Amino acid sequence: MNRDEWEALCDGCAKCCLHRLEDEETREIYFTNVHCRLLDVKSGQCTDYSNRSTLVSDCVTLTVDNLDDPYWLPSTCAYRLLQEGKELPQWHPLVSGNAKTVAQSGNSIRGRCVCEDDADELVHHIITWMK
Numbered sequence: 157m158n159r160d161e162w163e164a165l166c167d168g169c170a171k172c173c174l175h176r177l178e179d180e181e182t183r184e185i186y187f188t189n190v191h192c193r194l195l196d197v198k199s200g201q202c203t204d205y206s207n208r209s210t211l212v213s214d215c216v217t218l219t220v221d222n223l224d225d226p227y228w229l230p231s232t233c234a235y236r237l238l239q240e241g242k243e244l245p246q247w248h249p250l251v252s253g254n255a256k257t258v259a260q261s262g263n264s265i266r267g268r269c270v271c272e273d274d275a276d277e278l279v280h281h282i283i284t285w286m287k
């Protein structure tokens with residue numbers, strides 16, 4: 157898979173731009189509705205994608221090499237599905253042929269989150285709609 161094909165796997169859901177909490181004993185992940193300040197919440201795109209790892213220390217650039225144990229990614233993330241040997245969902249743009257199906261299926265975070273600059277403690281922002 158070349159770089160363009162790798163990038164095209166991303167469905168643009170932006171779920172990975174939400175802060176999450178982890179139970180260190182069970183490794184259970186709790187997603188919050190608090191998003192990274194670099195996210196353009198209207199478009200669902202990172203506003204400085206090429207510099208994201210420098211500007212946000214815990215922003216992980218996904219590669220084949222760091223996907224060994226992707227439990228921390230959303231269960232619908234295409235990279236996690238790939239690693240787990242699962243098929244892409246019907247709403248994924250590469251399957252549907254339409255980027256709008258991400259939001260239409262309820263898998264975009266657009267309009268459902270708040271910026272980290274405006275949020276209080278993360279524990280107050282845990283969500284249940286994350287898949």
Ligand code: SF4
Pocket residue numbers: 165166167168169170171172173218229230232233234235
């Ligand atoms: S969760 Fe996965 S598929 Fe969704 S935006 Fe992040 S990297 Fe892309």
Ligand code: SF4
Pocket residue numbers: 172173174192193194195196201202203204205208209212215216
């Ligand atoms: S730096 Fe960009 S890609 Fe990384 S979490 Fe923030 S908005 Fe998302």
